[in-house]
Amino acid sequence: MGLIAASAPISLSATGSATRKVAKRGTLNLSFKPYELQLRHAFNLARYSRTTTPDVQVQLEYDGIVGYGECSMPPYLGETVESVTQFLSKLDLSQFTDPFRLEDILAYVDSVAQGNRAAKAGVDIALHDLLGKIMGQPWYKIWGLNPEATPNTSFTIGIDTEDVVRQKVKEASPYKVIKVKMGLDKDQQTINIIREMMPDVPICVDVNQGWKTKEHALEMCHWLKERGCLFVEQPFDKTWIDETAWLREHSPLPIIADEAFQRLPDILRFKGVYDGINIKLMKSTGMHEAHKMVTLARALGMKVMIGCMTETSCAVTAAANLAPLVDYADLDGNLLIANDRFKGMTVVNGKVTLHDIPGIGVKLIN
Numbered sequence: 001m002g003l004i005a006a007s008a009p010i011s012l013s014a015t016g017s018a019t020r021k022v023a024k025r026g027t028l029n030l031s032f033k034p035y036e037l038q039l040r041h042a043f044n045l046a047r048y049s050r051t052t053t054p055d056v057q058v059q060l061e062y063d064g065i066v067g068y069g070e071c072s073m074p075p076y077l078g079e080t081v082e083s084v085t086q087f088l089s090k091l092d093l094s095q096f097t098d099p100f101r102l103e104d105i106l107a108y109v110d111s112v113a114q115g116n117r118a119a120k121a122g123v124d125i126a127l128h129d130l131l132g133k134i135m136g137q138p139w140y141k142i143w144g145l146n147p148e149a150t151p152n153t154s155f156t157i158g159i160d161t162e163d164v165v166r167q168k169v170k171e172a173s174p175y176k177v178i179k180v181k182m183g184l185d186k187d188q189q190t191i192n193i194i195r196e197m198m199p200d201v202p203i204c205v206d207v208n209q210g211w212k213t214k215e216h217a218l219e220m221c222h223w224l225k226e227r228g229c230l231f232v233e234q235p236f237d238k239t240w241i242d243e244t245a246w247l248r249e250h251s252p253l254p255i256i257a258d259e260a261f262q263r264l265p266d267i268l269r270f271k272g273v274y275d276g277i278n279i280k281l282m283k284s285t286g287m288h289e290a291h292k293m294v295t296l297a298r299a300l301g302m303k304v305m306i307g308c309m310t311e312t313s314c315a316v317t318a319a320a321n322l323a324p325l326v327d328y329a330d331l332d333g334n335l336l337i338a339n340d341r342f343k344g345m346t347v348v349n350g351k352v353t354l355h356d357i358p359g360i361g362v363k364l365i366n
């Protein structure tokens with residue numbers, strides 16, 4: 001499928017290269033195309049299951065240099081291919097003649113409509129990729145970060161039958177941290193299987209709002225602590241502020257927010273409620289605000305995790321540029337899909353590994 005040009009009067013080819021010479025010089029030319037992500041395994045969470053993720057691939061071209069971006073839309077976040085393409089079609093980036101006016105460009109994108117966080121992230125990521133390519137440097141270097149300082153990334157095991165859990169635990173063997181999805185009645189069974197097969201690997205737990213009482217949650221936190229769990233993510237419904245603050249006060253494990261927040265100002269109300277935050281580019285509207293969120297969370301004394309949706313290596317690698325700043329990384333979204341278009345960050349001995357590739361650090365492979 002060809003790309004849809006937002007403001008430029010032309011469509012780009014599927015690879016984004018064939019018609020580049022007719023793009024308007026000296027301006028930003030945005031184009032995009034829907035791209036459904038095929039999942040390797042059905043993805044089972046406490047609240048739903050799915051086998052594909054809607055996605056839109058974005059390109060931002062300036063004088064023959066192309067930046068890549070991506071919008072991934074897991075259904076619970078409320079965006080769709082239609083809403084994203086509608087939003088992107090409204091943008092007129094050709095008004096900007098200097099791509100380095102990143103603050104102005106992203107403020108304009110943010111002002112066009114409320115919400116649309118994944119759509120905005122797609123533009124933000126493509127702009128960062130473009131600027132990094134023009135400067136000839138990857139973003140972790142532009143931000144002054146040490147690529148050796150990245151944490152291990154976790155590998156996610158969903159809620160499933162015993163056989164599937166065993167198969168996934170085998171696949172997880174190269175990883176140094178296992179993230180376990182919880183919130184249904186098989187919680188303890190899943191942990192017991194993992195502990196039987198991998199007795200020593202640290203685990204973390206993502207409840208995806210699935211626990212229903214404070215007492216059960218606290219009991220589980222103690223039970224998990226004894227089994228080498230590092231932290232618990234989003235134990236309760238995102239609106240349960242008092243219950244979460246109570247659990248945080250009593251729990252032997254840190255409590256991390258995910259569904260409970262999206263953007264920078266949301267973090268201000270978390271002091272005393274959560275111990276840390278899971279930043280994802282599709283919530284934060286991209287890399288620019290995600291970087292500010294790390295700074296604010298640190299100022300509030302909070303732990304920071306960088307996560308992702310099911311995404312190609314494009315958005316996952318964009319997020320990985322922040323990995324040297326965080327305590328925990330959960331950047332396995334590209335490994336969960338069967339039709340990745342990019343090669344980017346890799347996981348070596350369980351650790352997020354950044355490469356010296358300008359921009360966000362990806363190469364298009366198909």
Ligand code: MG
Pocket residue numbers: 206208233234258259278
């Ligand atoms: Mg989560």
